Amino acid sequence: MEKRTDKNSYTIIFAIAMVLVVGALLAYLASSLKPTITENERLEKQQNILYAMGINENEGTSANFVSTDDAPELFDKYIKQQLVVDYNGQATENDQAYLIDVKKEQAKAKDGGVRQLPLFVGEDEKGKKYYIAPIRGKGLWDAIWAYVAMDENMIVQGAYFDHKGETPGLGANIKQRFFMDDFIGEHLMSNGTFKGINVAKGNADPKNNDKTDNEVDAIAGATITGDGVSAMIRKDLKLYVPYFKNLKQ
Amino acid sequence: MGLLSKKDAALIKDPLADNNPITIQVLGICSALAITAELEASIVMSISVLFVLGVGNVVISLMRNIIPSKIRIIVQLIVVATLVIIVDLVLKAFAYELSKTLSVFVGLIITNCIIMGRFEAFALGNGPWKSFLDGIGNSLGYAVILIIVGFFRELLGSGTLLGIPVLGDPIEKTGLYALGYENNGFMLLSPMALIVVGIIIWIQRTRNKDLVED
Numbered sequence: 001m002e003k004r005t006d007k008n009s010y011t012i013i014f015a016i017a018m019v020l021v022v023g024a025l026l027a028y029l030a031s032s033l034k035p036t037i038t039e040n041e042r043l044e045k046q047q048n049i050l051y052a053m054g055i056n057e058n059e060g061t062s063a064n065f066v067s068t069d070d071a072p073e074l075f076d077k078y079i080k081q082q083l084v085v086d087y088n089g090q091a092t093e094n095d096q097a098y099l100i101d102v103k104k105e106q107a108k109a110k111d112g113g114v115r116q117l118p119l120f121v122g123e124d125e126k127g128k129k130y131y132i133a134p135i136r137g138k139g140l141w142d143a144i145w146a147y148v149a150m151d152e153n154m155i156v157q158g159a160y161f162d163h164k165g166e167t168p169g170l171g172a173n174i175k176q177r178f179f180m181d182d183f184i185g186e187h188l189m190s191n192g193t194f195k196g197i198n199v200a201k202g203n204a205d206p207k208n209n210d211k212t213d214n215e216v217d218a219i220a221g222a223t224i225t226g227d228g229v230s231a232m233i234r235k236d237l238k239l240y241v242p243y244f245k246n247l248k249q
Numbered sequence: 250m251g252l253l254s255k256k257d258a259a260l261i262k263d264p265l266a267d268n269n270p271i272t273i274q275v276l277g278i279c280s281a282l283a284i285t286a287e288l289e290a291s292i293v294m295s296i297s298v299l300f301v302l303g304v305g306n307v308v309i310s311l312m313r314n315i316i317p318s319k320i321r322i323i324v325q326l327i328v329v330a331t332l333v334i335i336v337d338l339v340l341k342a343f344a345y346e347l348s349k350t351l352s353v354f355v356g357l358i359i360t361n362c363i364i365m366g367r368f369e370a371f372a373l374g375n376g377p378w379k380s381f382l383d384g385i386g387n388s389l390g391y392a393v394i395l396i397i398v399g400f401f402r403e404l405l406g407s408g409t410l411l412g413i414p415v416l417g418d419p420i421e422k423t424g425l426y427a428l429g430y431e432n433n434g435f436m437l438l439s440p441m442a443l444i445v446v447g448i449i450i451w452i453q454r455t456r457n458k459d460l461v462e463d
Contacts, residue, residue, distance in 0.1 A: 003318075011317040018324065022331050029338055036342040044345065061412065068345075165353045168293075169286030169403075170437065172353060176412075207420050220406075221286065221437040 043068045045098055046075040051160040052149040053078065053122040053130040063160075063177050081121040089242030091119065102136040102145065102236075117239055122149070130157055133240050137232025140224040141165045144174065148237065154188040154244050155211075156197070161229065171225030182208050182216040188233075190214055194241045196234035199226035253382070260382040264390030267457060270363050271394040272450045276387075277363030281395055282442040284357065288411050291399030295392030297354050299385065300336070302364055305329050306384035309372040316373070325368045330359050363391055398445045406436030 004010060047065035050056065055078055057064040066074055082097035097118040109115040122130040129151065136145040142164035149158040161174040173179055186197050190212070200215040201223065208216060218226040253261070270276045277298075284290045308328050309316075316324050337355050340348035358364070367387050372380040403409055408416040408425075417424015419432055435441055454460045 005315065005317045006319070011319050014315070014317050015320060015323075018327060022327055026331065026334060029335060033338050033342040037338075040341065040345040162349075163353075165356065167286075168284045168290035168353055172290075220434040 040068075042099070043071050046071040048147045048160045048162070049098060049120055049122075049132050049134075050074055050078060052132050052147040052158045054124065054149070054158050055122075058177070061177050063175065063180065078122045078124065079120050080123050083119045083121065085117040085119050085240060085243045086114070087239065087242065089240075089244075089246040091243060094118075102134050103143070106136060115239070117243075119240065119243065131240075131244075133237060135232045135236035137228050137235070139163050139166045139174075139228045140171050140222075141167070144225065144228050144232065146229075146232065148183070148233070150188065150244075152244065152247055154194075154237075154241070156183045156186045156188065159183040163225070166225050167222070170219065171222040173219050173222065174225060174229060179216075179219060185211040186216060187212045187214060188237060194238050196230065196237065199230045201226070257379065257382055260379060261386040261389070264383075264386040265393060266390075266453070267460065269390045269394065269453075270366070270387045271391060271446065272453055273460065274366065276366040277361055277391050278443075278446070280357050280361050280363075281391075281398060281446060282439040284354070285395055285398040285442050286402050286406065286437045288396065288399040288403045291395040292392075293350065294354055294357065295388065295395050297351060297358055298361060298363065298391055299388040301329065301332055301358050302367060302384040302388045303381055304384075305332055305364060306367060306372040306380040307377045308332070309368045310375060310377040310380035313373050313375075321373065322365070322369070325365055326359075329364050329368075333358050363387065394446065394449060397449060398442050401445055402436045402442060405433050406441075408432050 005014075044065075047068070050071065051063070051065055055066060055074060057066055065071070079098075081093060082095050083091040084094045084097050084100070085091045098120065100116055100118045102118070105115045105117075118134055120132040122132060124130070130149040131151070132147055132149045134145065134147050136143060138144065144161065144163040144166065146159055146161045148156060151157055159180050161180055163172060163174060166172040166174065183197060188194060188196060195214045198215045199218045201218045203215050203217045205213060205215065206217045264270055268274065271278060271281055280294060284294050305328060309325060312324070312328075333355055337348065337352065340351060367384060371383045375383070400410070403411075404415070408414060408419060414424075416430065417426045419426050
């Protein structure tokens with residue numbers, strides 16, 4: 001006799017029931033956890049921006065954010081202005097600028113629209129100013145993004161890199177101190193024109209003593225992720241050049 | 250082990266050596282190549298697989314009499330994907346930092362053939378308790394290999410262990426590097442993981458001739 005579980009009708013009913021149960025379960029879970037997750041992401045953005053301007057709890061060689069409890073307070077304290085910049089370098093103030101989704105803005109630009117460029121102006125205790133820009137690009141497997149803090153001359157003062165799904169131990173190392181710290185002090189401009197920072201293999205300067213060569217040393221085994229980092233710096237930070245030119249006038 | 254009968258204990262012990270999922274059953278090779286450039290990633294992956302395989306085996310085992318045989322692979326895939334997504338969502342909401350570390354492993358776990366392999370070979374034909382032990386045993390066997398490979402790749406490739414430099418500083422030329430030692434960047438690339446796994450298989454089969462096929 002044919003087993004009950006071999007029947008076509010049983011198979012179809014089972015499949016439908018399973019899809020409904022699993023779908024309902026996941027949908028319920030996703031929607032009920034969404035507010036908590038969104039809040040976590042908002043705090044993380046604040047932590048990332050603060051990290052880039054050097055407000056962090058780094059110990060030894062590991063990168064540590066300020067705690068999520070302190071993040072909103074510190075963010076209000078150190079970030080003096082939140083701006084939205086346009087292609088001509090004109091800035092308008094917008095205190096929700098840090099919630100602008102860079103991914104959506106990039107998609108807008110691709111469809112021929114005008115992209116809003118968020119920029120955060122931070123000031124530390126010594127009165128030194130930081131201009132922090134969020135950028136986003138592609139790694140090997142998925143998205144990579146960063147917050148880059150610069151001074152008025154577009155010299156990098158700090159950077160925080162992150163990724164969605166780069167290979168652990170290789171591309172994922174862009175969020176390690178040894179990689180991120182290399183950017184500090186690097187020039188984005190070269191003789192008055194924007195050049196970006198290239199993540200270079202076989203770079204002749206592994207100790208990174210030369211800060212004006214527009215290069216940092218690449219991570220072994222992570223060529224494509226490194227190229228993605230170079231590309232997102234070149235493409236996205238270039239858009240901020242008019243703002244910095246205006247700043248000097 | 251007094252707690253477990255001889256048969257149950259074998260479920261845990263066998264996969265650690267003579268029935269190892271990676272070196273003997275050839276399951277889970279892909280992730281063993283992909284993420285073993287660092288010891289820490291190997292350990293995180295091992296723990297994740299331990300959890301998913303332990304729980305997944307029990308769920309599949311409980312469902313074994315009602316799963317239609319014609320679509321059993323799809324059902325297994327749905328079970329493992331659902332488990333992983335639930336864990337990911339809960340972590341994102343309540344342990345955000347941890348979820349950031351683990352998120353890159355999510356895709357690797359769902360597609361890890363060790364999980365589907367054990368569902369298919371064991372959980373579909375055995376009770377929940379035995380399946381649970383089988384899941385734990387196999388993920389421990391998987392972990393042993395991952396950690397050995399991760400240890401050698403990180404040590405020889407980067408000169409560090411768990412991110413801590415143990416051989417000196419390659420740029421300042423201190424420690425072993427003062428003697429002219431260089432890191433072998435080749436160890437960081439996936440093919441070298443295959444060679445390390447190959448050496449483990451070689452050693453294992455030299456010690457136990459029963460494992461050698463004619």
